[in-house]
Ligand SMILES: Nc1ncnc2c1ncn2[C@@H]1O[C@H](COP(=O)(O)OP(=O)(O)OP(=O)(O)O)[C@@H](O)[C@H]1O
């Protein structure tokens with residue numbers, strides 16, 4: 574695996590600068606890998622209480638029913654991510670008023686621990702328009718109330734850019750009314766495919782671990798066939814060398830361009846997603 578943070582070097586600066594921001598990129602680019610890895614590092618370094626939660630399980634329902642589930646999800650993920658002194662309060666009475674529950678809960682959590690909270694909301698665009706709007710409104714309210722304790726940074730992570738979020742809300746429902754869903758200045762970052770160099774580095778890792786080489790034109794063919802798409806590069810390399818039906822299992826045999834073309838055909842046959 575390539576060091577995920579290097580793919581978005583600005584991200585630590587945004588957090589240090591107390592920004593709220595968006596990370597958007599196509600499927601299987603490495604968003605989740607990056608933010609989960611970064612959350613763990615930030616927490617382990619002892620500077621922040623950083624957590625990634627996925628909104629994917631809250632796809633259905635109205636804010637009134639989703640918000641309590643969301644708080645419970647956050648609480649339960651936090652239990653595993655943090656030592657006792659950094660954990661958020663029990664959900665308890667916070668859910669009594671679901672439309673401000675998230676805001677109040679984040680106030681309470683941020684105010685009760687000694688480190689700033691950093692929150693990554695993954696799969697942000699999987700929730701319905703009204704739920705997303707409610708989340709955004711509560712985050713905005715909390716943000717504008719700072720320096721009252723509230724998360725230092727929040728990132729919404731998904732497929733769409735900030736400006737597209739508005740579209741998900743039906744025309745007859747309320748929107749936040751600006752191009753920014755937070756109604757505050759928000760940075761928007763994106764991630765792209767691996768470049769030739771990164772593909773080569775990833776393949777070199779395999780060589781370092783196993784001794785098995787990739788011939789230069791094999792590397793070039795892998796880059797050419799995958800366009801550097803992170804999932805595809807891994808899938809192709811896996812089919813070549815580590816899958817149970819890998820075509821070059823013998824570590825003494827270097828991977829050639831021919832092998833790559835054969836592996837590509839097998840992958841197409843397998844039609845994994
Ligand atoms: N840093 C990395 N180094 C090498 N491969 C990576 C890296 N990050 C991601 N990948 C590859 O890309 C795949 C997809 O990663 P991930 O699930 O993080 O993407 P995603 O953008 O969150 O996808 P989705 O939009 O479907 O949620 C991984 O299974 C892995 O094969």
Ligand SMILES: [Mg+2]
Pocket residue numbers: 604605606695
């Ligand atoms: Mg993901």
